[in-house]
Amino acid sequence: MTEVPRKKTESVAAIVLAFSREEDIKNVIHHLKNQTRKPNEIIVIFQGTNLRILEWLNQQSDITVYQQGNVGSAGGFTTGMKMAMAKGHQWSWLLDDDAVPELNALEQLTSCVHFDSSKTGFLGSVVVNPDRHVYMSPSADEANKWYGSVLEDACVPVTGATWIGCLVSSQSILDFGLPIEEFFMYEEDLEFTSRVARSRKCYCVIKSVIVHYQKPNFDPFTSKVDMLKHGYYVRNHFAAIRLSDRSFIKKFTRVWLWFFKNAFEIITGKVPLKTIIPLFEGLLFFRPKIKFIK
Helix, strand or coil: CCCCCCCCCCCEEEEEEECCCHHHHHHHHHHHHCCCCCCCEEEEEECCCCHHHHHHHHHCCCCEEEECCCCHHHHHHHHHHHHHHHCCCCEEEEEECCEEECCCHHHHHHHCCCCCCCCEEEEEEEEECCCCCECCCCEECCHHHCCCCHHHHCEEEEEECCCCCEEEEHHHHHHHCCCCHHHCCCCHHHHHHHHHHCCCEEEEEEEEEEEECCCCCCCCCCCHHHHHHHHHHHHHHHHHHHHCCCCHHHHHHHHHHHHHHHHHHHHCCCCCHHHHHHHHHHHHHCCCCCCCCC
């Protein structure tokens, strides 16, 4: 098993996935540069077409910018993780361009007792919307596992997380594989973090907070963008079930339950007829494999 060299102070690369949010990305970068515990490097993966954003990013002297085509969240963060590990960072801190970390967010993550890349899979932050309502935060494990310790370490054991504010160890990426780029979007974050959490302890650090300025969702029946996402959701969930650690019988049962659930929604008109394409693609053909860094 390959091991990532450890230092007395483990190195953190902040990886920001940028696409089209011009003002939001400036806010994210500002907050990263002014963290009370600064990242050792800020890496921005730019996958958009707005040249004003790219020009502004390239004018910043203290960030690393990498431009590539839009390969989705999974592909973008995979590129960032590979870059961070090639430069010797022990941790990758993952952020979207609308996810703004509070100024002490990284300090809270790196000062907790579980900040140890040889023992911990990932550390997550509490995610709130601009009104300070908690949502999209890491999924807490059974309460009995943390009731007795949360007041001591301010951490909650978790079973999965979104990309937002996820601080994942390079050792875990080596041991359990990269995100599945073929997912493009939808469930790629949960599949990856759940895969890590099944084999290594992972936590949400409740004093570390990310403010997510997510735009309101469009009506799924009129928005082409949302229907595109829905198609990925339907297709990818088949692969997520197959890649889980459940028994063959449970996987088989869940696959067919998922198929009939979506087929029913198509028949009853709850989703457009064209959903049938990702439905059968996921059932019959979409079987991506986990890739490892050699």
